[in-house]
Amino acid sequence: MSQRQSNIASRSNTPRHGHVFSPASRAWFEWKAGRLDEGALNQRESGKFFPHTLGGLSDAYAESDDKNVAPPPDGKIASANQLTGAQLDAPGSQWTKHDVRSGETLDISWDYSARHKTRRWNYFLTKEGWDPEKVLGRDQFEAKPFYTVQINLQPHWSYGEEMMPPKPTTHPVPLPRREGYHVLLAVWEVANTSMAFYQVVDLNFVCPDGGGERPESPTGFTAENVTDKQVSLKWNAATGPYPIKLYRITRDGDLLVEVDAPLLVWSDNSVEPDTQYNYAIYAVDDRDNDSAPSRPVQVHTLPAGGEGPTTPTNLHSMGATEHSISLMWGHSVGTAPIVDYLIFRDEVEIKSVSATCNEFLDTGLSPDTEFTYTVKARDVNGRLSSASKDLTVSTQGAGGGHPKWKLNTLYETGEFVSHNGIWRCLQQHTSYTPDWAPGLASSEVLWVKGS
Template sequence: MAQYQSDFDDQLSPTPYHGHVYDPGSRAWNARQMGLIDEGALNQCEGGKFFPETQGGLSDKVAPNDVPNAVPPADGKIASAGQEAGRVLDDPTKNWPRKQVASGDAIDISWFFTAAHLTRRWNYFITKPGWDSTRPLSRDQFEAKPFTQVESTLDPFWQHNAALKPANPTKHSIRLPERSGYHVLLGVWEVADTGNAFYQVIDLDFVKSDIPDHLPTPPGNLRTETVTGKSVKLAWNASSGASPITTYRITRNGITTIDVAASLLTWTDESVEPNTRYTYFVSAIDENGAESAPGNTIMVTTLGGEDTPPTAPGNLHSMGETATSVSLMWGASLPEAAIASYIIYREGKEVQRVSGSSQTWNDTGLTPDTRYRYFVAALDSHNRLSVPSNVLTIQTKSQDSGGNYPTWKLNEAYKKGDIVTYKGKLWKCVQDHPSYTETWAPDVPEIKDILWSSLA
């Protein structure tokens, strides 16, 4: 895991890849180890969000300001999310490695992100009893609703950058439903700031277990009633079962926190830290000791304490350089509502202050072919200064490498109107897009006049 964290911390700019499940090894992860796909296909199982929907252009039901969805993957292409580079993942004849589990097991699902999008939710689906494993995965083989969901309802997403950006790695503790034999778990990571989601399937082999025949129903509608810098008050709906419910078990960040009496449907966590993200779920236990599957999981970010300065701005990086300018971007400090301004430093000296609602700034009038160092700090409404962000070192372009226009390259987020040089010609960006792949280069016939237009 340390290597995963190191790889993530080394990244200062957007990448063409986004993430995968590595523990337990997803099908994509195993295919990569087997040499069947490359690193790009491992991380790019990307298709339209809101599975099992089939149409695009739909708005998020809990966050209407999110980007509407693109078309979700078609049946038969769910494991690859419709990506050609990963089509082997859709082959049911492969002897895919399976993780041995038992009904009712609590297992950890660990995600690694190469680009941590602002996240709306993770949904976990499982195949139905009696599904046909000889067919490529299709919607009718999965339960229609996820058995576990981790969701944030913060909206609009652009006002909650830090709270919606997932930790890397992100781990979810989920309790498996009752099954036997071979089944497939589908994890769908849905992002708020694009129309897409990332699909990872995990092949499971359910062995016989001794769990009771009738488990309590999962407690529903877990929610927060109050959140401060020192406490989080949770509430949930009652569970039911064949035997009386005696206890509710609250789990925080994957670790059991406390058991409370069944007569209580609220609990206040008074052991939290300010400006810190926590995940919670609740399960029910009956008088026989049988424990339900967990209810919905929620993410909560506590407020800043009265004497607590804001957190450091995160992941300062360059969105592009020219011979005389650099475009900077960073992640929001917490608590976002209290940030009055961000202070940008170049070579250790303040060069600009921007509004607390901004996380970008363009530095112009620079010298070509020159190295510059930047960091950013946040100033809150009480005039308290955060510790600095990471230090970013960049070098401006040479004057003879296209004048003031940068060379087109991978892993850049281009905006409409941007001008680049490519193969000796000037090109103008027609619509906002990230340069995820060489097939989106300006001179590719399918891309001309869609993403780029020639100025030569």
């Protein structure tokens, strides 16, 4: 099978579904450098239950969860077997690394452009003596995760927000003993789909330098005020064996400013309106020892002028039946509290839902029919955001029939289409090219024949 055939296509007009932003993952650095689009950053997606290799497996803890499709093969773990982002699988020690120390707690933070009911997060680490010049395979990682966070609620369909991950999600992960360069694999497993999201983080385990001589990480790091032009940050004074000389603030992984102690506040006046930023802070003592980073602070600046809510992001379909379409989108923020979201079908308002909700099931629809949706946010003062990007979705065919396969259409895992027969979708994707039509050799990883 060719490289084109053996990889899953991930190119996307809308970013989905999640990534590790602190410490920045390998995919995050590639996105920052302009070598991945935002869709590819968030869609390192493949079958769950790594390090298994087979699909069709049930969750050992929650048998009612959706069975998996095959996890990524060896050599395709960093890319999650996605065509876009294949460069993430390149072997070697050239990747940007984060300095860490054995035994310390590393805060690992996920962001989501679409949240899903979650079963667990697994964290794996390469073995002692692994070979960076070889591709990442199962033989390079420890067989079991060294740290797991699991949601035990089941069955998943009986629960809603309780199984949704907070945005962002931060896990304090204790690091095992290692020396030198190692790769951490973070896997977010979804309960109500067959999929998981894969992120690799490159780490450099450095010598402890006397162990307790590092300053403590600054606590209480928060964004005190956020406007369309400014983000005001504050934190508590750090402590350590030696006097604190300064605080080093990063934004999106890059050094932004060094603030002399004893100052404990600083304002970033270089932000753009309606933009997301991730900040972290380090303490540096008078011997130039630096602390581990604080827990990150994620902010979204207000729209220009600070008026009205931000535009709902990432409107997408979670599936369609003969008479219904399920929608999901990203939350908005504003200068005043958001009270609800307005859903429009074919430019006509059909429903409003609470600001705490970012999902909607549109029912009573005609079979085999195309509908176009947008969403707007409304704040307590009645101000509306601009409309989200249009989303066009088709219902399934009447009488158990299935809609015809079309170009430029988002297909969900398990969805059926007709195209010289009936086909079932194996991997979520958007049909950007005729080469991905069911029945072609280049699409055999996307479609399987049969009802």
